[in-house]
Amino acid sequence: MNLLIKSPLSARIGLCIVLFNIIVAIFAPLIAPYSETEVVGDVWEQMSGNSLLGTDHLGRDLMSRLIFGARNTIALAFITTMLSFLSGTTLGFVAAVKGGWIDNLFSRIIDIIMAFPTLIFALMILSVMGSSVMILIVTIAMLDSTRVYRLARAVAMDIEVMDFVEVARLRGEGLWWIMRREILPNAMPSLVAEFGLRFCFVFLFIASLSFLGLGLQPPLADWGGMVRENAGAITFGIFIPLIPAAAIAFLTVGVNLIVDWFLHLASGMHN
Amino acid sequence: MKPVIWLILRRAGFGFLTIIVISLIIFIGVELLPGDVAEAVLGQNATQETVEAFRKALKLELPPHVRYWVWLTDFVQGDFGRSLANGREVSGLIGWRFANTLFLALTTAAIAIPLSVMLGMMAAFYRNTLFDKVISITTLSFISFPEFFIAYILITLFSVQFNIFPSMANINESMTLVAKLHAVLLPALTLTCVVTAHMMRQTRAAIINVLASAYIEMAELKGIRRLRIIMRHAFPNSLSPVINVVALNLAYLIVGVVIVEVVFVYPGLGQLLVDSVSKRDIPVVQASGLIFAGAYISLNMMADILSMLANPRLRQSQTS
Numbered sequence: 299m300n301l302l303i304k305s306p307l308s309a310r311i312g313l314c315i316v317l318f319n320i321i322v323a324i325f326a327p328l329i330a331p332y333s334e335t336e337v338v339g340d341v342w343e344q345m346s347g348n349s350l351l352g353t354d355h356l357g358r359d360l361m362s363r364l365i366f367g368a369r370n371t372i373a374l375a376f377i378t379t380m381l382s383f384l385s386g387t388t389l390g391f392v393a394a395v396k397g398g399w400i401d402n403l404f405s406r407i408i409d410i411i412m413a414f415p416t417l418i419f420a421l422m423i424l425s426v427m428g429s430s431v432m433i434l435i436v437t438i439a440m441l442d443s444t445r446v447y448r449l450a451r452a453v454a455m456d457i458e459v460m461d462f463v464e465v466a467r468l469r470g471e472g473l474w475w476i477m478r479r480e481i482l483p484n485a486m487p488s489l490v491a492e493f494g495l496r497f498c499f500v501f502l503f504i505a506s507l508s509f510l511g512l513g514l515q516p517p518l519a520d521w522g523g524m525v526r527e528n529a530g531a532i533t534f535g536i537f538i539p540l541i542p543a544a545a546i547a548f549l550t551v552g553v554n555l556i557v558d559w560f561l562h563l564a565s566g567m568h569n
Numbered sequence: 570m571k572p573v574i575w576l577i578l579r580r581a582g583f584g585f586l587t588i589i590v591i592s593l594i595i596f597i598g599v600e601l602l603p604g605d606v607a608e609a610v611l612g613q614n615a616t617q618e619t620v621e622a623f624r625k626a627l628k629l630e631l632p633p634h635v636r637y638w639v640w641l642t643d644f645v646q647g648d649f650g651r652s653l654a655n656g657r658e659v660s661g662l663i664g665w666r667f668a669n670t671l672f673l674a675l676t677t678a679a680i681a682i683p684l685s686v687m688l689g690m691m692a693a694f695y696r697n698t699l700f701d702k703v704i705s706i707t708t709l710s711f712i713s714f715p716e717f718f719i720a721y722i723l724i725t726l727f728s729v730q731f732n733i734f735p736s737m738a739n740i741n742e743s744m745t746l747v748a749k750l751h752a753v754l755l756p757a758l759t760l761t762c763v764v765t766a767h768m769m770r771q772t773r774a775a776i777i778n779v780l781a782s783a784y785i786e787m788a789e790l791k792g793i794r795r796l797r798i799i800m801r802h803a804f805p806n807s808l809s810p811v812i813n814v815v816a817l818n819l820a821y822l823i824v825g826v827v828i829v830e831v832v833f834v835y836p837g838l839g840q841l842l843v844d845s846v847s848k849r850d851i852p853v854v855q856a857s858g859l860i861f862a863g864a865y866i867s868l869n870m871m872a873d874i875l876s877m878l879a880n881p882r883l884r885q886s887q888t889s
Contacts, residue, residue, distance in 0.1 A: 410587060410590050410591070410594075413587045413591065413865075413866055413869070414591055414594075414862050414865070414866075415820075415823070415824040415861060415862060415865045416824075417824050417827060417828075418824060418827075418842075418858050418861045418862055418865070421827075421842060421843070421846045421854070421858065422595060422598060422846075422854055422855075422858045423598065424846055425845065425846040425849055425850075425851060425854040426598050426849075426851065428849070498713065502715050505715050506715060506716070506717075506828055509715070509717050509828065509831070510827075510828065510831055510843050510846075511843075511847055512843070512846060512847060522715070522717075525717055525718075525721070529721075529832070532721055532724055532725060532729065532736065533728075533729065533736055537725060539721055540718075540721055540722065540725065543715060543717060543718035543721055544718065546714075546715050546718065547710075547713060547714040547715065547718050550713040550714070550715075551710060551713045554709065554712075554713050
């Protein structure tokens with residue numbers, strides 16, 4: 299709590315933005331004036347009392363779509379990032395603790411995956427497997443976990459040479475125990491900041507895929523897809539596609555502000 | 570001089586190996602498909618004959634390693650097979666689109682590289698001033714924005730409000746260079762915003778790094794004029810990291826182009842790739858994916874090789 303009071307303004311703004319988005323996402327059915335797919339008016343209606351932000355390309359309430367979109371988009375990105383972290387840190391820690399050929403094998407595989415542009419890789423997988431929520435999550439988590447692996451391995455390498463790890467080894471603790479009880483707590487600060495950055499990346503990535511029509515499939519609302527659906531409106535001088543795009547930018551800026559503050563804290567500059 | 574050549578050859582060898590492995594992955598990706606590509610793509614309703622014909626088109630009757638070899642040698646010779654969607658030669662679909670994508674990327678590079686190197690240098694020289702902070706906040710927000718957000722803001726401003734540039738960047742053979750540039754300027758500007766943000770921040774960091782060295786302080790203490798310090802002392806040493814930054818970001822540009830092409834309905838390779846993915850036109854996806862990956866890997870490789878050449882220390886550290 300003390301930390302929060304001393305936090306800079308930018309971090310507080312970031313925190314407010316993220317909290318606001320999370321609350322909207324969790325309580326979406328209660329907040330949204332209409333349901334996700336309900337048609338309430340004409341196509342691309344102007345803002346009015348009936349629908350606060352106007353209507354989309356099928357006459358659905360944009361405000362409600364935006365709120366449900368927050369839910370779908372943020373949940374999907376969060377689950378993906380979690381999965382990416384779980385696999386990335388586990389593999390990274392194993393590589394650092396075990397070393398030898400396991401480390402070499404993992405690292406070379408990761409090198410190869412990282413040499414391939416992420417978006418192209420994802421597009422190729424989606425073209426073969428088709429786009430479903432499951433495949434989307436697994437694909438992006440796999441591609442993203444390469445970055446997590448690199449960081450987790452580097453951090454664990456530094457911790458692994460410490461005396462307390464040596465002591466645990468001599469005590470005869472197993473690999474899992476060392477990873478969980480010795481390395482993970484000490485790696486936490488770097489991992490938390492990285493989580494924010496990875497979340498932003500995954501979130502933007504899913505938004506981009508949805509924008510390309512290869513992410514979440516309609517009628518599910520998600521922000522990237524909403525930009526795509528309403529893209530035609532822009533040439534008529536209707537700014538509807540800008541709203542979900544701005545929502546995406548808003549959330550990533552918020553997360554970035556918090557991450558900046560965290561990195562600042564972790565670097566020890568606050569003393 | 571000899572060790573440098575070795576170093577470069579090793580790096581090039583690794584790059585080449587990566588491309589081979591990538592091509593294998595692209596190939597195996599299709600192999601791993603549950604069941605059979607033919608059934609998966611054609612769906613449940615396909616008759617036996619159509620599945621058979623489809624198998625033949627994809628050469629599925631051959632064993633995998635033979636098929637990979639045939640595919641790869643054909644690919645190197647410019648024969649990418651036929652599109653599943655319309656039966657046309659993939660090379661015919663890709664060729665002119667690839668030229669368009671290159672045109673867009675080059676236009677962007679021509680704007681973005683001088684701009685970001687200049688901005689990065691200025692931000693480094695005037696660091697911690699208002700100018701530096703404004704630049705820093707602007708670039709940070711450009712990094713946080715999705716590409717299509719920047720694109721639609723530019724469209725709103727320049728094509729809807731002021732009506733200067735078209736919102737659809739349609740170019741073709743018969744257009745003059747000026748007309749092409751006019752059409753391509755908005756997508757190029759969008760990409761410039763994104764790429765410049767990354768490039769400028771890294772350039773700034775690289776130059777600040779050099780300016781912090783002891784010999785720069787020494788030069789200052791000797792009373793050498795600031796401009797001379799920058800041109801004679803700082804610039805040659807920051808050249809290597811800056812070249813590296815530029816090449817890495819050009820690699821990023823290659824991928825960023827995909828989304829921007831879709832926004833502006835630009836007839837390029839990225840647009841084709843996205844279309845083919847949704848149609849599950851696998852030969853086209855394979856070919857354009859491999860081209861994108863190849864360009865990306867080559868640029869990354871170039872980044873490393875150029876910075877090796879531009880940095881005498883890197884050469885020497887290997888000889889000792």
